[in-house]
Amino acid sequence: xxxxxxxPKGPVVKTGEAVVDYVDxxxxxxxxxxWFLFRNIPxxxxxxxxxxxxxxxxxxxxxxxxxxxxxYYKPDTNTAFRSIEYITDEVTWGWLVRGMHKWGASAMIxxxxxxxxxxxxxxxxxxxxxxxxxxxxxxxxxxxxxxxTGYLLVWDQKAYWATVVAVNITASAPxxxxxxxxxxxxxxxxxxxxxxxxxxxxxxxxxxxxxxxxGLHLYFITRLGISEPPWSKRRLRxxxxxxxxRRRAARERQSLAGRTVVPAGEPAVPARAEVAE
Amino acid sequence: xxxxxxxxxxxxxxxxxxxxKPFFPYxxxxxxxxxxxxxxxxxxxxxxxxxxxGEPVNPASSDFIPRPEWYFFFLFELLRIFKNxxxxxxxxxxxxxxxxxxxxxxxxxxFIDRGPERRIWKRPISMAVGTLVIAFMGxxxxxxxxxPEGIGSGETIELEPQxxxxxRGTELFIANGCGSCHMIKGVGAAGPGxxxxxxxxxxxxxQWQIDHLKNPQSKIPGSSMPAFASLPQQDLxxxxxxxxxxxxxxx
Numbered sequence: 279x280x281x282x283x284x285x286p287k288g289p290v291v292k293t294g295e296a297v298v299d300y301v302d303x304x305x306x307x308x309x310x311x312x313w314f315l316f317r318n319i320p321x322x323x324x325x326x327x328x329x330x331x332x333x334x335x336x337x338x339x340x341x342x343x344x345x346x347x348x349x350y351y352k353p354d355t356n357t358a359f360r361s362i363e364y365i366t367d368e369v370t371w372g373w374l375v376r377g378m379h380k381w382g383a384s385a386m387i388x389x390x391x392x393x394x395x396x397x398x399x400x401x402x403x404x405x406x407x408x409x410x411x412x413x414x415x416x417x418x419x420x421x422x423x424x425x426x427t428g429y430l431l432v433w434d435q436k437a438y439w440a441t442v443v444a445v446n447i448t449a450s451a452p453x454x455x456x457x458x459x460x461x462x463x464x465x466x467x468x469x470x471x472x473x474x475x476x477x478x479x480x481x482x483x484x485x486x487x488x489x490x491x492x493g494l495h496l497y498f499i500t501r502l503g504i505s506e507p508p509w510s511k512r513r514l515r516x517x518x519x520x521x522x523x524r525r526r527a528a529r530e531r532q533s534l535a536g537r538t539v540v541p542a543g544e545p546a547v548p549a550r551a552e553v554a555e
Numbered sequence: 556x557x558x559x560x561x562x563x564x565x566x567x568x569x570x571x572x573x574x575x576k577p578f579f580p581y582x583x584x585x586x587x588x589x590x591x592x593x594x595x596x597x598x599x600x601x602x603x604x605x606x607x608x609g610e611p612v613n614p615a616s617s618d619f620i621p622r623p624e625w626y627f628f629f630l631f632e633l634l635r636i637f638k639n640x641x642x643x644x645x646x647x648x649x650x651x652x653x654x655x656x657x658x659x660x661x662x663x664x665x666f667i668d669r670g671p672e673r674r675i676w677k678r679p680i681s682m683a684v685g686t687l688v689i690a691f692m693g694x695x696x697x698x699x700x701x702x703p704e705g706i707g708s709g710e711t712i713e714l715e716p717q718x719x720x721x722x723r724g725t726e727l728f729i730a731n732g733c734g735s736c737h738m739i740k741g742v743g744a745a746g747p748g749x750x751x752x753x754x755x756x757x758x759x760x761x762q763w764q765i766d767h768l769k770n771p772q773s774k775i776p777g778s779s780m781p782a783f784a785s786l787p788q789q790d791l792x793x794x795x796x797x798x799x800x801x802x803x804x805x806x
């Protein structure tokens with residue numbers, strides 16, 4: 279009993295197949311899904327290799343909690359602090375969403391750094407994955423910049439003055455510093471436009487950048503494959519075999535050296551020719 | 556890596572892939588498990604360690620402690636080390652040179668370390684550099700987390716002789732949060748700002764001190780100190796007088 283006749287396909291199944299075929303014919307979605315989901319990865323991938331996905335999941339969590347917060351937050355110097363109080367004290371589960379966004383930011387930084395540490399220790403940034411590393415480094419900077427811009431939005435004393443210092447530091451950099459400082463502050467001084475500018479950067483500019491670079495990062499990972507642990511069973515077996523071969527060769531050289539004397543630097547062929555004479 | 560080594564790696568990886576497993580579901584299942592764990596931790600922290608509400612921003616009041624998020628502590632600590640005490644510790648080292656060296660090093664690292672070796676114990680230089688950077692950043696973060704935030708309540712600065720300027724100046728110094736960046740006679744934070752115990756010895760003049768308080772960057776380019784232009788003129792005059800005599804008249 280190898281096949282089971284389940285009768286003619288129902289109209290729903292037929293329509294479904296037709297829709298998938300229609301979309302696939304125009305988009306190549308089947309090929310894409312096969313390329314992304316059903317590619318092979320080396321055996322013995324480690325639990326440490328889940329950190330990248332976890333960072334992405336936390337970014338998703340930040341996006342969702344951020345969207346909810348944006349429904350109540352008001353990026354205006356007169357109302358910003360009040361709206362944070364409102365979210366924390368009055369909105370149903372607002373304290374939870376705000377807490378998750380705040381802790382999620384810290385968690386994302388931790389996971390992103392652990393992920394980078396894993397890649398570094400494994401040498402996974404080496405050929406052919408150099409550009410995967412570079413896109414990852416850009417993602418790390420953008421994540422930290424998210425932390426900087428988001429910190430100001432709560433509009434409390436600690437965050438405000440820390441951001442004043444941070445922007446002063448940026449503005450003190452040579453050549454471009456003063457211009458970048460003015461761009462961040464929306465002018466020479468901190469003011470109402472600074473808050474809405476940070477809001478815009480935090481809500482629109484960097485999330486767009488992060489999403490783009492996650493896309494690039496994933497493209498590279500899918501194209502090049504996830505790296506194999508340097509101490510996978512397969513690698514260790516190969517290394518053992520190579521070591522055995524090296525030893526065997528060394529032994530052979532030694533036993534040969536006992537019989538025939540080949541003067542250093544002289545080719546072996548004339549020596550044999552002499553024997554023939 | 557030489558062309559032949561690149562080819563060898565590609566072949567080796569193709570072999571690893573050939574007897575591997577499909578990404579879906581094997582990797583996805585592990586990924587989802589850890590991601591859910593991380594999200595669970597975030598939710599737990601959000602419930603257990605509630606995020607508090609601070610004081611609303613008041614640009615006129617400078618009674619504040621400029622503290623960044625914990626993941627910027629290592630940069631904040633750099634400011635404490637490099638604050639222009641001498642030629643060897645210019646502010647620009649902490650604000651620009653070291654952070655940018657770290658950034659550059661990180662971006663171009665794969666183009667520096669190009670050897671084919673991937674095993675930890677066969678890459679001593681990479682591991683040494685990595686350990687050094689991690690230890691440095693970890694230590695700086697620890698320093699930042701444990702550094703005193705400023706002047707504790709009830710603490711005050713004992714200056715001799717006590718007159719109107721030294722008493723009022725100390726009050727203003729404490730009330731305006733100067734102590735979260737500066738130290739006078741062991742009271743206050745050891746940075747990012749310079750120690751002011753002997754500020755008067757620099758003979759900068761009262762007017763210089765007032766102008767500097769109003770606009771620090773106009774006197775010390777590259778300074779990251781916030782402007783105190785919103786202080787009342789008489790407070791500025793007291794602080795100017797006070798700072799200009801610290802370590803000389805007031806000890």
